[in-house]
Amino acid sequence: MILRKSRGRATVIATVGALALAVGASLMVRDEASSQAPGNSELKTVSWDLLDSAHVALSRPSVQQGRAAMASREGAEKIALARNPGARIRESALLNVQDRFTEPPVACLCWVVVMESGQPMYIHEPVPVEGKPAPKFMPQKTFRIELVDATTGTHLYGIEGAIGQTVSQ
């Protein structure tokens, strides 16, 4: 009776373990694929299309790169919070950043800190000179991230972006 009970428990444990391994492996495969494929973001809270509109490309660092990151996540988050009074952090991640906004692109292994803020993004409006207002940009989705160099711990700059529509006034 005792033997049967323990054998049953072992079977359950083995089954659960096998299932966990299978799920883990499939997730790993999916993650590998997602780090390569356009359309998927390396950030949970900022979509790929938003990052792409701001010319920002992200990829996961190798294990070796990860070891080279001397700056801590906590330090990076502290810097990000200091630059954004009253804001909260949505997420932070150690990532390879390619800022293709510039030519040549700015590249870094950076702590990318995504800010959630009540502070709306400053977006210029065309000056209505000579009496006729130019079309106005209406943002639909916005984001704000701070880049902190993971090897030196220094803040590089903040990036904001918005996608939306330009409409006649």
Next chain:
Amino acid sequence: MNRYYFAISAVIVALLLGTFAPTSHVPRARACNPGRSVYDSTFFDGWYRSAGGITVGGVYAKIENLDVYVVPGNQGTSAWVMLTRTGESVWAQIGWVKKGDGSRNTLIQVKNSSTSVTTRDWDPAKPLGSYPYYTVLYDNTPGTFTFQLDGSPWPYAGYSVAAGFTPTEGQIFGEIKNNNNQMPGATSDVLGFFSAYTYYLGSWHTFLGNAYSSHYSDFPYDGPYSGTTLYIWDADCASNG
């Protein structure tokens, strides 16, 4: 006797206070709440210059970094130089901004398309009371905008930003995003756009733009002087001190 010692002490204290009184520069740069009604809207005060439809290759000016009042939670108040296309919704901009969360940054903002806009901002913002040069160039490196702050390229030497349009106009403005944000400057403490120049037909020219205000009685201007200087301010603020 006691009275004598008290008098001596008072003199010594007065001398010490005089000696150690703060002598540091007080920037003419404190925020002033204009006290107007609070609602989000955009207002401008500054000047613009087109060159008759031909390509404009650059604009620069010295713009003072002032503190300004911004309605909490609002997009902010800014002062900047810009290249744009007359009547179109595209721009390449560099200047300073103070936001409704109290942060103050130098920023560049580019809108190359109808569907997106993006910004880079960084520390340190220039000190209050300073007059840095803000510059944006087109085609200095072919097909790109080059941004400079006090003559240094942003963010690192040699980097430029892809240009999605050919500019035909330069602009230099103060911009507020709420009716009760302070336009940079005050009646006795105006903001100057100094040493303003624009580039076309292969050389630099005095900016000599047309002044424009969204609401002149609240946001007046004075000038231009010598084609290179324009003053703006918030008429509902007596001073910035």
